[in-house]
Amino acid sequence: xxxxxxxxxxxxxxxxxxxxxxxxxxxxGASETGARILMAxxxxxxxxxxxxxxxxxxxxxxxxxxxxxxxxLGGTPVAFTLHVDDANAxxxxxxxxxxxxxxxxxxxxxxxxxGQVTDPFGFRWTISQHIEDVSPEExxxxxxxxxx
Amino acid sequence: MTLxxxxxxxxxxxxxxxxxxxxxxxxDEVDAWWARGPKNRFRALWAGxxxxxxxxxxxxxxxxxxxxxxAYEVGRIRVWEPGRRLLLDWRLPNFAPDxxxxxxxxxxxxxxxxxxxxxxxxxxxxxLDHPARHGLAGDAFRMFRSRLWADHLAAIKRHAxxxx
Numbered sequence: 597x598x599x600x601x602x603x604x605x606x607x608x609x610x611x612x613x614x615x616x617x618x619x620x621x622x623x624x625g626a627s628e629t630g631a632r633i634l635m636a637x638x639x640x641x642x643x644x645x646x647x648x649x650x651x652x653x654x655x656x657x658x659x660x661x662x663x664x665x666x667x668x669l670g671g672t673p674v675a676f677t678l679h680v681d682d683a684n685a686x687x688x689x690x691x692x693x694x695x696x697x698x699x700x701x702x703x704x705x706x707x708x709x710x711g712q713v714t715d716p717f718g719f720r721w722t723i724s725q726h727i728e729d730v731s732p733e734e735x736x737x738x739x740x741x742x743x744x
Numbered sequence: 745m746t747l748x749x750x751x752x753x754x755x756x757x758x759x760x761x762x763x764x765x766x767x768x769x770x771x772d773e774v775d776a777w778w779a780r781g782p783k784n785r786f787r788a789l790w791a792g793x794x795x796x797x798x799x800x801x802x803x804x805x806x807x808x809x810x811x812x813x814x815a816y817e818v819g820r821i822r823v824w825e826p827g828r829r830l831l832l833d834w835r836l837p838n839f840a841p842d843x844x845x846x847x848x849x850x851x852x853x854x855x856x857x858x859x860x861x862x863x864x865x866x867x868x869x870x871x872l873d874h875p876a877r878h879g880l881a882g883d884a885f886r887m888f889r890s891r892l893w894a895d896h897l898a899a900i901k902r903h904a905x906x907x908x
Contacts, residue, residue: 631897633890634754634861641890 606676607653609665610717613640616654619716620645623693624678624686626652647678666718675712675720683709683725690715690723705738706730751867751882753889757897758859759904763851764827766858769904770849771796771830774804777903778896786816786837800824804832819844827851834864838875845869860900862893 610616613632617640620626626645633642639656646652657665666672680686687701690713698720701711710724730738759766769777775794778784785792785806792806792815804818819833830849845866852859867889872881880888 628758629898631755631757631894631901633887633894634756636750636752636754641887642894 605651605653606674607655608674608719609655609657609663610719611657611665611667612717613643613654613656616715616717617643617645619693620647623690623695623715624721625689669718672718672720675722677722677724680723680725683711683723686723686725687711687713690721695721703727705742706735751886751889753864753867753886753893754861755890755893755897756859756861757894757901758854758857759901760857761904761907762827763853763858766851766860766900766904767826767828767830769907770851770860770900771798773903773907777899779899784892784896786818792816796821798824804834819846822846823848834866836876843870843874857904860897862897864889864893 617626617628617632621628624647626647628643628645629651630644632640635641635656639658641655643654644651645654655663657663657668659668678686683701687697691697694716695713696716697711698714699712701709701723703709707726707728707730708724709727710722712720712722714720759769761769774796778794780791785794787806787808790808792808795805795807797803797805798821800821800823802821802824804821806816806818808814808816816837817835819835821830821832823829823831828851830851832847834845834847835843845864848863848865850859850861850863852861867885870876877885878888
């Protein structure tokens with residue numbers, strides 16, 4: 597029988613975790629939880645923050661242990677989705693805090709108003725607000741009309 | 745010997761009170777926020793009360809019976825600067841008389857309150873088969889000690905939020 601994990605949590609690596617913890621607070625309203633564990637050279641070995649109910653763990657780069665960030669990799673294969681009540685305000689807040697616009701906000705055929713930003717540390721974040729309940733049939737119809 | 749360098753535990757958190765209050769909560773109210781139980785207290789099987797005797801030369805104690813003076817002395821206070829800095833010796837019950845570590849706690853005003861940083865130094869001097877190591881050395885030992893302090897700091901953060 598397959599053992600089922602109870603949940604999955606992300607552990608991200610950035611250049612300058614202290615600055616990132618500050619940024620995620622201002623941009624997304626994240627709150628740092630727990631204590632930061634520091635290394636002898638001042639790098640953050642472990643930190644934690646909550647976005648809503650979701651815990652994300654964070655550290656500085658440790659290239660000597662092959663722990664590197666999107667900036668070192670030259671891109672990221674990971675995007676996060678933020679579920680918000682007011683996408684316009686959340687998107688504006690993220691930009692004001694220093695995020696870069698990647699895809700402007702737009703109403704999507706599946707009933708979300710969403711857009712995407714890149715944070716100063718190289719991660720992509722989709723900011724998404726539920727605006728309409730769309731049945732699977734209706735989604736299919738709209739997708740067909742849009743994409744053929 | 746490279747295994748035994750870099751075992752200083754350094755942990756930091758922001759508590760939502762001013763530095764004077766953070767210092768007072770850390771010292772005067774230590775028994776209220778420091779977790780109980782064998783992992784966190786000094787004599788696992790006795791319920792004790794933790795107490796700082798304020799000022800340089802004072803002690804951090806865990807007191808089991810005031811009347812019979814049954815107590816464990818964690819260490820002497822060497823620096824007592826309310827609202828700024830605290831430095832004390834730190835000995836575990838399984839330390840030999842000549843074994844000692846030290847803990848420095850700094851309180852720094854920051855946006856939103858006070859950054860409390862703990863630095864626990866001197867572990868490298870403990871022999872590799874010392875029971876306080878629980879079989880760990882180097883990075884693994886440093887993380888083990890750091891996580892204990894991280895739990896303590898998370899506890900004082902909660903305590904500060906409840907007592908603002």
